[in-house]
Amino acid sequence: MSDIDFSKIEKKWQKAWHDKKVFEVKEDKKKPKQYVLEMFPYPSGSGLHMGHAHNYNIGDIYARFKRMQGFNVIHPMGFDSFGLPAENAAIKAKSHPKKFTEEAIANFIEQMKELGLSYDWSRKVETHKPDYYRWDQWVFLKMYEKGLVYRKKSPVNWCPECNTVLANEQVISGKCWRHEDTSVEIKHLEQWFLKITDYADELYEDLNKLDDWPELIKRLQRNWIGKSEGAEIDFIINKEKWKVFTTRPDTLFGVTFLVISAQHPRLMELVDSKQKVKVQEFVKKLHSVKEEDLDRMEKEGVFTGNYAQHPLTGEKIPLYAGNFVLADYGSGMVMGVPAHDERDYAFAKKYQISITSVVKPENNEKINAPYTGPGVLIHSEGFDGLQTAEAKEHIIKALEIKKLGRKVINFRLRDWLISRQRFWGTPIPIIYCEKCGAVPVPEKDLPVILPDKIQFSGVSNPLLTYKPFLETTCPRCKGKARRETDTMDTFVNSSWYFLRYCDPHNEKKIFDKDKAAYWCPIDMYVGGKEHACLHLIYFRFYTKFFRDLGLITFGEPAKRLFNQGFLLGPDGERMSKSRGNVVLPEVISKKYGIDVARLFLVSIASPDKDILWSDEGIDGSFRFLKRVFTYASTLKEGKSSKKIESKLHTTIKKVTDEIESFRYNLAVIRLRSLFESFEHESIAKSDFNAFIRILSPFIPHLSEELWQMSGNKGFASLSAWPAVDEKKIDEKFEQAEKAVEKTISDILNILRIVDEKKGKSNKIYVYVMPFELENYNAEELSKRVGKPVMVFSVSDKKKHDPEGKSSKAKPGKPGIYVD
């Protein structure tokens, strides 16, 4: 059996699955559905490595498990096939990105099939195909209708390496998300935005409903959306009301200065003529500072020469321009309360501004300024003695009466900038007419197709100079017009793909409502945590929008989310082609078979942890599977002992649990342990079949083979998950098993001593309590200790017991005599 060719077996079953369309599914109202999805990949030219395999394997095990449990499982796969790498490759080769993309996809599919992933390939979506991206454009138009799309000239993040702008979410510590060494520059451009902020509150609050999402992701999203409750307070400057946002309206009486952002568009209106030069110098200085250094800069400001009027006291408050105030958060102006805010304190110290304490800690403890905690109000006119929390309410109320302030909620989340100055993306369906301005392309004219016959020569978007695309007529006035050449961020494509899987070939609609209603929402979504504030926010936003359009009835796309860990290469680094530490599935497959690799990947550690690939480790999984095959091919039908039955059903129960909770590593250990019990005795065929079935999600191909070897018809993949028979589970067998193990180690221990003292021993006699007799199998014991073992009941009259060791026997602890 050692020459068994797993790889060959796998090919056979891959073909059978494909030929019989085993994983294709249709809506079936009579069956409960289960939507299992792994984040679809960008089809890179370098193909799949073991790291990808690990990811898809985790989802596949779950999908297979659910399928066997009787669910109608939709488990689709597709490709997020727009994106820069293909375009860059095209520029380099003066070719078309479509060519690279489609070759890469073909390669990916091939590789995925070799992994034996149970996808319904009839549902494949590819985002670069017009029949997909036309619906991106359609959604854009719908958002446009609903006022969720706008165009604005604004400072945007520009990656010089990508030659395009980036969304806020794509800037990571001042660097591009794709180029960790490239600093993002700020440019001022006219760009299209999606008003995700309209959904900010819901995106924030609904996180509380996502009980089965990892806390980590929810925390990151909360952080990113950044909801803060506070007040908007009007300060009068030059007889005009200027809004200031604060989360601490309770400290209003401690305000001793105001700061307006140096980037504020209306800054100069507020600067006194005497200070103009100074302020201009200050602003100029800031412009020369790189974005990335801005973070680390000291808080600086310059007096504008102007004063604001305090809304409640009427006091004159100096106004500064500051480098640390964000122009696009709140109102771009803040109030300075140096006694109760670290930054304000430092600022006040630096510019010798007075400090007025208005909150004292409850227990009168001595504190170092500034005091930022809660307490009781002082020096706050009629509000003295109030707790900070109630003071907030009262002061806001007072402001509301005077119409000088109101309760307000602010978000850190910004609108989603979707314009990209690149070719390989969904064209934004907008036409610029000299008379009518920006006009959306009428729905009937969709899709706006990306041209195939276009030359890739330079670094910039070739659409800019490609007349057949560029030149068009205005849908409104029929006059001369030109098309928008910017394309959409690729995250647009991935924001709703899970819905398209439900009805991937629909030419009339984005998807059929009933089909989507049957399959959605996603029951189990598997993917990396790096998307916490990107894809995972965007697709929640799209889902809410679709709900508001009436296309679906749910507001959250995925009920459960699982973040898998990364597979690290043998060198302990993230597996990637550029690092040169990739392990290729096809290489491993050839040597061991892919099921061996799949089993190994989930044996190493809990799937949510980063795991380390090791070339030796996989041998363990290989040995195990070889043993299983040897066993299966020599299996003689028998009757299972009560002990085996108990263990089998315990295992089924636990493995079911462990798959459900993604503790695959523990499930594998249990399966191995069950098999070891099998090895020592004869078992019923039906019990072996149950074992094959619970093994099946982990080693799908080999299970099919075992299933067939065992004389079964059909596919193990489609067989029913074994039911647990609680009546057969009896813990006493587990204890018995432990007692046997202990006995073996005792025997060996005694043997060692005896061999040392008296020379070679021959036979071992074990005396057990009469009711324990069935637990002690002489044959197995002999094999385990490597010497003949005889088992007697203590009550057996004919037992060989020259030293009366049987009298030492206790339940669970047999007497032992060595001859």
Place this chain on the structure above:
RNA sequence: GCAGAGGUAGCAAAGCGGUCAAAUGCGAGGGACUCAAGAUCCCUUCCUUCAGUAGGUUCGGAGGUUCGAAUCCUCCCCUCUGCACCA
């Protein structure tokens, strides 16, 4: 700086108040089989002890709670991952 996650035997990794000297895999050592190697199978793998089921010292470090702690609490050290002036 703030917020999270984590530090377990040679390595990886379970365990998260008693049944824990701590599952499992790898590695290492010994044995069986073989002319031999490989494969396979069995055993051992913190220390000591021994015709057995015993004792000792362990789960980043130091304290504490408890009849009892790898598991709970406090402080400290280290590693990783997010957010970095959002008022």
